Amino acid sequence: MIMTWLCKEKRNMFFYECRACYFSIDIKCAYLSSSYKFNQQPKLDIHQHPLTVIESPMAIDVLRRFNCFWCHEPLIDAIYFCFDCPSFIIHKKCLDELPPKIDHPSHHKHPLFFNHSDSDRFCNLCQKEHSRHFYCCSLCHFNINLECALLRSIIEDKRSHQHPFSLLWRQGSFICDACDTEGNYISYICLKCYIVIHKKCISLPRIIKFSRHDHCIFHKYFLQTQELTEQDCKICFKEVKLDRGSYSCGKTGCNYVVHVNCVLEDDRLYEVIEEEKQYEELYEKSIQSSITHVIEVNEAGEATKIEHFSHQHCLVLADKMEEEIDRKCDGCMLFISTFIYYCSECPFFLHKTCTELPKIKTHWFRQWQATLNFEGFKQCEFCAQYCSGFFYNIGGAWDMCIRCGKCKFTLGFGCLTLPHSALHKIDQHMLNLTYHDDREQSYCDICEQERDPRLWYYSCSNCDTSAHTECVLGQFPFLKDGSTFSHYDHKHRHDLEFFRKAEGYPRCSYCGKLCQEEILKCKKSTCNYIVHCKCQIYQV
Incomplete structure (x- = not known):
């Protein structure tokens, strides 16, 4: 599904797209080009972009919902349309026959004359700077731009409000009841609800x-x-x-x-x-669930046996692990605690919350539908971590952070996704993510190097253990042993498997050094290709 630029609607159909700027237009809108006249320009150059004439706008479905921005009447006759500013739509006759002089209720002393300026002029009504054409009184230095010059006395938009709005001229400012911000001079009032709003807020x-x-x-x-x-x-x-x-x-x-x-x-x-x-x-x-079928439920209505899109076998609900083992959720790659679904036929585990993730979710930073998928080896576009498990496929690269709305506290996605707790062989207890250290000088108990006390670290309060986050988690904390790195995503001709340790310390096929860290090994038994994970990623 794609949102096209012209009609602003999402459609499931073929479309044309510019690969350079991602401009897109569906076939229905593209076929309307026969109604356009690109070489006919208006008599007055009042807009900063070229205007296109559309002779029969009512034949275009998407234009039926709009009105002329000058006279506010439906687009029955030929119009000028701006492709760069889709809200700029004006009847051809309105633009070609602008009156040279008008009497305006905002300035009763003198008539206002049509004028032109290459520099910006301040509009006394909307309190904004505008260039090109305007109406003015040179004696009083009073200017209004074209859009403010002719306002409808009554505007009705049933989609936003059940009653019509009447024009109300003011000599001073007012607070808009629709958006709670200040306005000047031009306001519209609903005489039944007694609400006063900006003109632009009528169509909210x-x-x-x-x-x-x-x-x-x-x-x-x-x-x-x-x-x-x-x-x-x-x-x-x-x-x-x-x-x-x-x-x-x-x-x-x-x-x-x-x-x-x-x-x-x-x-x-x-x-x-x-x-x-x-x-x-x-x-x-x-609310479409990623659970494909509920087989059994308990008295409380909880699903106790399910089928899930991520696994070939049925999954069973449990409130805790039967044995205390170092086991991670196969969906989010964080440690298993309580309330899990497990497979009785193979070592597959999911947090209850992970099984209930929606199949389709709206992306935070765009109006895009992201679909939940189960991947073997993939890089997250937000935190840049290589992961296996659940992914929402969105597309595009992102360079941003999360900031507190009340103070300057800011987090990158890499820090935002650090596990709250982690296991490491240096300590028998779970290590907890810690945000501050009062000591002036600290050392990491794993690498024995000095640790900056201002930065986050993992610690055990029982044993007084502390360590760098990267020393505890390693370089690839969210990858599962046996994850498949598809040959479509790297230069080797076969699929590769991820392992945290290599038996016998073989030599890396890329750098020639012994493999003492995470490796990628060819899945084909007759191929001896083994490479450091970081060496392979550098080649991608």
Whole structure:
């Protein structure tokens, strides 16, 4: 499924894509090129990008939902359309026949005359800088840009609000009831609900799916106290005023709430939901389980015997391991504790929480559907660790971090994914991840080198053991012995298997040194190819 650039809709169909910039357009939109006239330019150069004439816009499904930004009427006649700014759509006749002089309610003293300037001019209405054409009063130094010059007295958008909004001119500022930010001069009022909002907020989407929340969120002009137990925006962590507009989760018991401008700041992070039915379909997809079949359940309703997409045998629920062994979850590669599913036919284990991971999940940083897969040997695009087990396939490389919204505390994905506890032969107890050390000078008990007390480390409070995180975990902590490195992903002609130790210390086929660390060994019995894991990765 791809979101196309022109219609902003997700479609399951063939599409055209530019490999250089990832511009994409589906076949339906591409076939509309016969309606375009690329060589016909408007009489007035009012826009910073070239404009395209579309003679029959009503023949294009995606344009039926828009209105002319000048007269706000439906796009029945020929229009000018900007491919760089899809919101800039204006009737051809509106642009070609702009009046040279207008009387405007914002300035009763004198008429306003149409003018042009190559430099930016400050619009007295929207309080923003604009270039090119505008209406002005040279006596009073009063300027308004074209979009502010002609405003509809009544605007109705049933998708966002059940009543029409009426234009309300103001001499001063106001606080918008839809987004809780300040506005000037131009406002619209609902005479039945008595809410005053910006013009741009009339068309706020009522329902959106935000990439950083599992459920759809709804726009409301006010919230009641009983609807929320927490009132901080989950993006900026500042207070959300309950008597102003915000987006909040529609699921009962969920306290997710965000400011309007916070959640709509980046259109790559949300999807507009047009109908309630679409919202229900998205919710059903978000809870689709990776458990393919439930065979048995207990009295509490828990699945005690299941089939899971990641394993060929049935898995059985247990509250703990029968024997105290050094065993990791085959899904996340972290140590097994309590509540696991295990295979009675082979050594395969999964945390209960790992078996319940959704099959499809929305990517945090884009509106992309990520699918859960079970891989043998793969590099995570976020933390750059080589891992085996569960992966969400997203695509693309990422260089980012996680930052606290209330202070400057920042974590890279490598540190964010460090296990809270780990085992090492240096200590009989589980070593815990520790965040601070009051001692001025410290040493690692594994490599015996000095350790920076400001950096995280693993420690045992019982034995006073402390060690570098990399010394405890090794270079490949999230890889399982026997994981398969497909020949499609490296230069050797056969599949390779990962092992933490090599029998007999053979020589590396790449660097010629003895293999005393993690190795990759050819799966083909007649091939003697053995290489240090790090040597093979350098070749990829």
